[in-house]
Amino acid sequence: MNDVVFPNIPQTAHLPALAALGGAAPHLKAVYSRSEKSAKDLADAAAVALELSQPPSIYHDGDASSNLDTLLARGDIAAVIVVLPITMQPAIVLKSLAAGKHVLSEKPVAPDVAQGLALIKSYRELYQPKGLIWRVAENYEAEPGYRKAGEIIRSGRIGDVIFFKTVVVNYIDKESKWYKTPWRTIPDYQGGFLLDGGVHTVAALRVMLPYSFTHLSGFASLNKDYLKPHDTIHAIVKAGDHFHGTAEMTFASPTQTRPLADSFVITGSNGWISVNMVNTPGSSSQTIRILIKTVVKPEGKPEEEKEEVVDIPSKGVIAEQQSFFDAMKGEDDGLKLGDPLGALEDVAFIQAALNSNGKLANLTKLVGGVEE
Template sequence: MAHGIAILGAGIFAKEAHLPALAALGSAAPPLKAVYSRSERSAHDLAAAAAKTLGLSEPPAIFHDGDTGSNLDALLKRSDISAVIVALPITTQPSIVLQALAAGKHVLSEKPVAPDVKQGLDLIQTYNQTYKPKGLIWRVAENFEAEPGYRKVGEIIRSGKIGKVSFFKAVVVNYIDKDSKWYKTPWRTVPDYQGGFLLDGGVHTIAALRVMLPHALTHLSGFATLVKDYLKPHDTIHTIVKAGPDIQGTAELTWAHPTQSRPVADGFVITGTDGWISVNQITKPGDKAPTLRILIKSVHKPAEEGKPQEEKEEVVDVLSSGIAAEQESFFAALEGKDDGLGLGDPLAALGDVAFIQAALNSDGALVDLTKLLKDGQ
């Protein structure tokens, strides 16, 4: 590619996720020309990490607040930067996305797309009316949506291997203490957005369901609770969910588990008329990334009089590579190539936010997700 990219935000995810993904893509990724952070120190740290991870002869240029000659405006004026990856705090991102678009840059911004549905709808409307007609590309970086493992599950279900989907469950169990590197991030310690970790991390689970299930999530009823006071405003939700015309399921998410050890439970189970699929993350010795293990149980021969039903079992392991996949798709789009995956659609990502917002506010009442996504309330 003729032009380079910049990373805006120097937090954990920029260093530990986006940089390794760029390295994995190699020449398929445009060169990293610059990095930006609000503080000069963190910008220097990210630049040093980039030089090491990407094997650069010299670190990318450093931009930070406090100096008009090297602030974000100065970075966005550079003609050798055509696109930016935005990995900033949730409440900061929408304004930065618009600032980058206004400067004529293509944008890949981290999930969630916005702190709430209303702000997300406003942001999407502005993009569609002002910047999309100019040919600028804005995508939301939701790596679970791009994970080859979850997309594989969707393909298996659409093939009819487990018949017509009847019901599903999603279970997320996380342990966060005050020593966690994620908790120590200042904007997570005192979140100024709904849901805390539930919004920040919970949208991943909903994105995975979005990719795997044959129909969109339409309604939910649930309750939100706070188990650990330092994880305010909420750390746990339990929901009953409807998808499409006749699929029902449950989604349980917590970041307040009492111990690092977890009970034995499948992450996802999707059940059909002719079988079921479970999806779990495992770590294999020697692998640098986790693996999604897909277990498929399907009816091989129906039960006959005097004979039991015969089942067929298949196991498919898919190495996690969602971040590199979302980057690769974005970079291809910059060159006018459509991979047909539909990744990064801001409205689809806002649907994930709508689910979390509805679960936080339901208090047992039925919430129409389609209406919420349309009206913002």
């Protein structure tokens, strides 16, 4: 197994997930990055994280004999994990598929809907018929906690969903490790952090809510000049005739301290559910906490409220990798994790919110260039 990477996320997310999977993951044979130094740094980190006797082979653009084309020509490489700047990924996904490799590419699926549609079309026409697997690595979609919340909602515990809200408040300054990532300082793609991070929020809603979004109206703004082109979105969203809700996302908080608010609150006809990522006590890991409030109506007695709390450890990257590796072996877990069309819906949501300026956007029409 080969990891095509851009350092940071590979070292902090993908390598730990590979280590956690152990023998359930294919062997990491090589790494690639545009520079020799970043490739070597990742290879050294992989050797430590995966307890390898020697680091994976290094490939980079500084030497034609060890570039990406050379790597993809190797017959012993079955799959790649693509973790590159947003605008670079579609071309590398296609190059990898053309070389006969299975692909797990980081979110978002593409910089915009048009490129995503073209990428999905090429995959379905040229590479899916050959049995090649392409998944999008959206760890929020794969998080067992968000999926559990979706199961609870679909089971009818809170009745029929009638409305929802999501609030995401982030503080990004110029010293942030996320801002210092070179390709983020001058984003050549729509939305900046709103696209890169916002698709996480939309993906979580996608797996929790029982119906897909159909319409959106919103406004976007820039409140910190160094977070161009936009850093804040407020949107009203509708899922057909089923329910509606609001989405607030900002990376322009003036303070590191965030106001107290639930990340997700989904309200039904018989109760509500809130979902939050919290720190796990005594650990550096995180937990998804689900709070369920329902109305109980004992016969002949006043209504009562019932409360239940469910804590589920966060392991979205592990789950997305496991599902991808299983698919490579022809095993279907039935979860449809990493479906490129689902990831495209997330991009469509952000794109519509960025461009709406108060006008109603038809999300179904926006992604309608691909049929199931």
